[in-house]
Amino acid sequence: MAETRWQPDRSAPARRWPMPPLGTTLARGLACRCPSCGKAPVFDGYLTVVPACANCGAPLGAARADDAPPYFTILIVGHIVVALMLVVQRAYDPSNLVLSAIFVPLTIVLSLLLLRPIKGATVGLMLHFNMVKPEDELPPPAPAAPVAAATVVRAGGGLPPR
Ligand SMILES: [Zn+2]
Numbered sequence: 001m002a003e004t005r006w007q008p009d010r011s012a013p014a015r016r017w018p019m020p021p022l023g024t025t026l027a028r029g030l031a032c033r034c035p036s037c038g039k040a041p042v043f044d045g046y047l048t049v050v051p052a053c054a055n056c057g058a059p060l061g062a063a064r065a066d067d068a069p070p071y072f073t074i075l076i077v078g079h080i081v082v083a084l085m086l087v088v089q090r091a092y093d094p095s096n097l098v099l100s101a102i103f104v105p106l107t108i109v110l111s112l113l114l115l116r117p118i119k120g121a122t123v124g125l126m127l128h129f130n131m132v133k134p135e136d137e138l139p140p141p142a143p144a145a146p147v148a149a150a151t152v153v154r155a156g157g158g159l160p161p162r
Contacts, residue, residue: 015130017058022128029124030117034058036127042120049123062133063126069119076118077110 017036019025025035034040036058044050051061085103088094094102126132 017053017056019128022125025124025128026121029121032116032120034060035120035124042123043116047116047119049119058127059132060123060127063123063131064133065119065122065126069115069122072118072122073111073115076114077107080110081107 019036020028024038028038029035029042031038032042034042034053034055036053037056040050040053040055042049042060049060049063049065052059081103084106085099088102089099
């Protein structure tokens with residue numbers, strides 16, 4: 001009799017939402033639309049990712065981008081701003097005050113404009129490669145009100161009467 005050894009299940013779990021090619025997911029994410037179907041928005045507000053797509057049900061909130069979008073934003077904005085600063089410095093040699101007046105607002109505006117599409121694309125990237133938290137590992141919804149029974153302080157102070 002042939003010896004059989006236990007093998008772990010290495011098959012990828014089946015997705016319950018559509019998954020287009022990588023370029024499409026990135027483009028839809030950059031447009032701040034659902035990377036999976038492209039029909040519903042990724043964000044509820046400026047940067048809050050919706051828990052799931054309203055159209056196809058893709059678990060967008062389970063793709064925790066964390067600090068990857070700010071990292072990519074700093075990388076891109078830094079390369080634009082520093083290169084422009086060097087060119088302007090070389091060409092016009094302006095004072096530090098003029099340089100600051102141009103490039104500090106430019107840095108802020110570029111960062112705020114790019115952060116949202118970059119976060120959308122990051123969520124699309126994570127969804128494409130199935131880098132999502134399993135549903136049973138997601139934190140439970142916050143309780144409505146804290147239970148205060150254990151910390152009730154009696155008005156008169158001291159121990160309760162026996
Ligand atoms: Zn969708």
